[in-house]
Amino acid sequence: MAKSEETSSSSSSSSSVGRPWESYHTVYTNAKAGMEGVDKEKVQRVVYEMSKGSKYFQNEQRKEAFINHKIQNMRAQRANLNPTHLSHYQSVADKRIAELEATRDLTRKWLHVDMDAFYAAVETLTNPSLKGRPMAVGTISMISTANYEARKFGVRAAMPGFIACKLCPELIFVPTDFKKYTYYSDLTRKVFQEYDPNFMAASLDEAYLDITNVCKERGITDAEVAEELRQNVYKATGLTCSAGVAPNRLLAKVCSDINKPNGQFLLPNDRAAIMTFISSLPIRKIGGIGKVTEQILKDVFEIKTCEDLLQKSSFLCALFSPSSAGLGGTDAPQVRSRKSMSNERTFSATKDETFFHQKLVELSEMLSADMEKERLHGRTLTLKLKTASFEVKTRALTLQSYIRSSKDILKHASKLLKAELPVSLRLIGLRMSHFNEDKDGTLSDPTQRTLLNYIKPGDGNMNLVDEEHSDLKDDSESHCYTYTDPSCDFLSELNDNSEQVVEHNDLEGHECKDQISESAQVGNTVKSSEFDAQGTETHLLERRNQDQLTIIDFPENETESTSSHHKEVLIWLEDYKCSLCGVELPPSFLAERQEHADFHLAEKMQMEEESAHSYRNLPLKNRMRQKEAGVGQSKGKKKPKHSPLNGKHIPIDAFFTKASHNL
DNA sequence: GGGTTCTGGACGG
């Protein structure tokens, strides 16, 4: 603790020695609507006093030291730039700006609408006794939003409730009720739809509307549209909102914040007016520039406003990855699909592995249910952990096939977690990404191989296995695991039972769950002989047509691989899909089908020849070698990451790229 | 060398 404070103070100004809170960077003093008159120093002091000494605080100090190191590094790089370098980078920046200018379209009118203290306003609407009293939606741990009465005390979203209590002892807490907020959000969206049927909802309480057409069609100004829309929202919901109108979404969002609450601000579609507007605009107002980036830009380049950003564009080009400077794009929004889905839970820090398992079960079921709702399957599973010291770690696993069932998710999540044990945690989360939407009830196989793949010797074995339900597949994943530690009971249990249910899609595209095989089933368990000691499933289960299950035997272990174990017969399922590996070939591809059958024959012979070797290891030699070399490492796969402090680039262009995404 | 995966981090609501 003393050490971390020392680290922090070494990087802060000497004037903060007697006032240590001044160097404690939080997001809570960032100007937010309704907080203009707040005593920032008092807030900073209270936050510091309430936080210091805690594990959270120590972690913040660690991060702060990291950022300070980064700043020092960049200052050194900046000092090394000579006039020739700068002149070069200036021309690069000028060129980039000219390109953006050329592609800019200032004829559109974007309106950003933002509900005022939305959650708090909805709560007050449904419980008028809260009116005029400082109130926050959230818990003692974390506040989602605060009303304007509470904001006067410095209470704001993302602030822990216990700190908010200190700032405002009369503060009333109201638990979040998303059903209610969704209901009111839907009402507002009905109004938005009247102005732009393709409006873009940014969250429950924010939306972007392209009002160019409605202005033209009705022959009214953008100011009139904004005014009318806000009135209609109020009529429909009883809630107030604020609006901003500008030629692009980034600027519209900045504008909607200017006259909050219950106001609007319009930026003319005129280049000179826009340049004047942004010249004094603090960089922090730009979406994507947060606490850290603001600090870096200020401490390394003395950049505080957008004008500074333009003036120092040569430095930015020199020290950051290719960036753009300007007002951003004016494109119409694209339809964006979901990239990931996650859930996570915080709890009191513990080392209890049974508790971790229970959490994983809950999270797996929640994630599976969420994916089911959106008819998604995913193939990358990420385990998120927050240690007792607030350090966040993620461990990901990309599978060869798409999964959705809670059982599959739990199985893989458990493996990821097991590699981290023992550990003291305060949060566990699961995220699924790399989606394949099964709108028509079918899933494409991301790893489906072409015939050429099969020609490669020794590289086809995995195709013989039902990838979604066999642990053989796991060896072809990016992580390799060995199940040598039976100490973790829940994991052993999982390995024993996780294969009991086969999930698949039926012909109508509905997901079905079948017990593995009635003959193989004893009560609710599968005969243990069907699984080897490592939890490897030795039967391939295939659903044929609607009801018939066919079991195809594979060698139970590497020494028992004899032809007598191979009962498989190649059948073209539904007249196009290979029953052995799933490759799809239409009936007209006679030559290819013959070649494919020959491959399986050759493959079978090869397996027999190689029976003395583990066929599982063949395609994985390199990985396995590496795994062996990394014994004792929890991850055992990658070398420790180099410190990003040494990296040249920082995602500065993220502001611009991100901004244009939001535009 | 290019594509993919993994990891940590910033950011916003």
Next chain:
DNA sequence: TTCCACCGTCCAGAACCC
């Protein structure tokens, strides 16, 4: 006395694979 969320997006850099 203690107590700092949850969910989603995007990015950089390193490692790895082909």
